[in-house]
Amino acid sequence: MNSFTEENYLKAIFKLIEQSGDTVTTNAIAEKIKTKAASVTDMLKKLADKKLIHYQKYQGVSLTKKGEKVALMIIRKHRLWEMFLVEHLDFKWDEVHDIAEQLEHINSDKLIEQIDKFLNHPKVDPHGDPIPNSNGKLQIQKSYPLSKLKKNDSCIMTGVVDHSPSFLQYLDRSGITLGNEIKIKDLIEFDRSLQITVNKRTLFISNDVAKNILVIT
């Protein structure tokens, strides 16, 4: 089996590849894991020995099929646990991340399959992120930042880019929730802020906020 730490490295590498599309640098991993580049290099050697990553000195890393499978299973567990916490234990979407970071390392195939069944095989987690299935298949729905839309466009909110509690709490206070219809009333040229309507309420949001709200049209 893989250690807690190895699992966290694989997950970090997976997510970095997911957003950049390219191989991942030592420094990028160090920053993500909040450790030093030297530590990352050590771990990369170990993961390469275990055939979990493709690694050549100075050339960046990518995941092997095996490494990707491990990463996807960690992400599956993380997102299913988040779903469980929100749906059944009365947690808010901004409270579940740290607990799921711990729970994702619990090692039991039966446990995670039973949780999945208990939750009725959800497709997305409380933040709208897709949940990989038990074979590690990830169904990606393509979505766009709200900031890309034009005046009078309408869309449905499907996710967030920033997952920080403070951003999620801001959305709560603004009454912006997953599944809401959002209509762009106006685009303010001066600072690229938006006037939108959600839940029959009209409000202004900054371009920075709009960039972190994912929608489908």
Place this chain on the structure above:
Amino acid sequence: MNSFTEENYLKAIFKLIEQSGDTVTTNAIAEKIKTKAASVTDMLKKLADKKLIHYQKYQGVSLTKKGEKVALMIIRKHRLWEMFLVEHLDFKWDEVHDIAEQLEHINSDKLIEQIDKFLNHPKVDPHGDPIPNSNGKLQIQKSYPLSKLKKNDSCIMTGVVDHSPSFLQYLDRSGITLGNEIKIKDLIEFDRSLQITVNKRTLFISNDVAKNILVIT
């Protein structure tokens, strides 16, 4: 906070004191944790530094109030998780121990209080062991091994001594379940085995089995 390993030592010490009533020896801990005496000595120094145990070289150990509290919270989490697994995720009582050994180290006060609420504040776990409350109070119900009873005595099964999957599975196959009424039909002097009636079925059990079934009269 305390490490995973420290928590396991405290739990082991608590359980050894619980069954012997006395201070605990280095060797006893080593055997329980499945490690070597030298490793135990090292850890005892560390736990003593943290004021979690009373320890003087060669004199055995006991828990401080603080150490006992930590041990009881780990046991609380273990038993609540076992209950959750059995009651809501369709696990059998012989399957939950190893998973609960992992889950008991998840660190979140809110999580465990929500699980407790979700389960409706159960008093005992799936094996009949009492669940400490959130203040670390443990309600012990006194029970006796079935082997202590006399011919024609009746009793209710409330727990087990041996928690091994093979023993629990044996009880399942014999149709002996927590809460069942058990009546002693006969005591066979030769090998101290017992003829009992449970669920309207009559069967023979060895004295060894009877010693591991806890009952109240």
Place this chain on the structure above:
DNA sequence: AAATATTTTTAGACTAATCTAAAAAAAAAT
């Protein structure tokens, strides 16, 4: 294309938890 800056790796040290082997203390046997 050389000089400079940045990134990555290596070397060597540190911590937590473990181990084996030897020494010291306590308990049991004579």
Place this chain on the structure above:
DNA sequence: ATTTTTTTTTAGATTAGTCTAAAAATATTT
């Protein structure tokens, strides 16, 4: 009251993961 046995502790190594500082490789600038 010695001697012997058992238990416990110490001393010194080992492993996983981390770190700092220095060296090597790559990338950027001029």
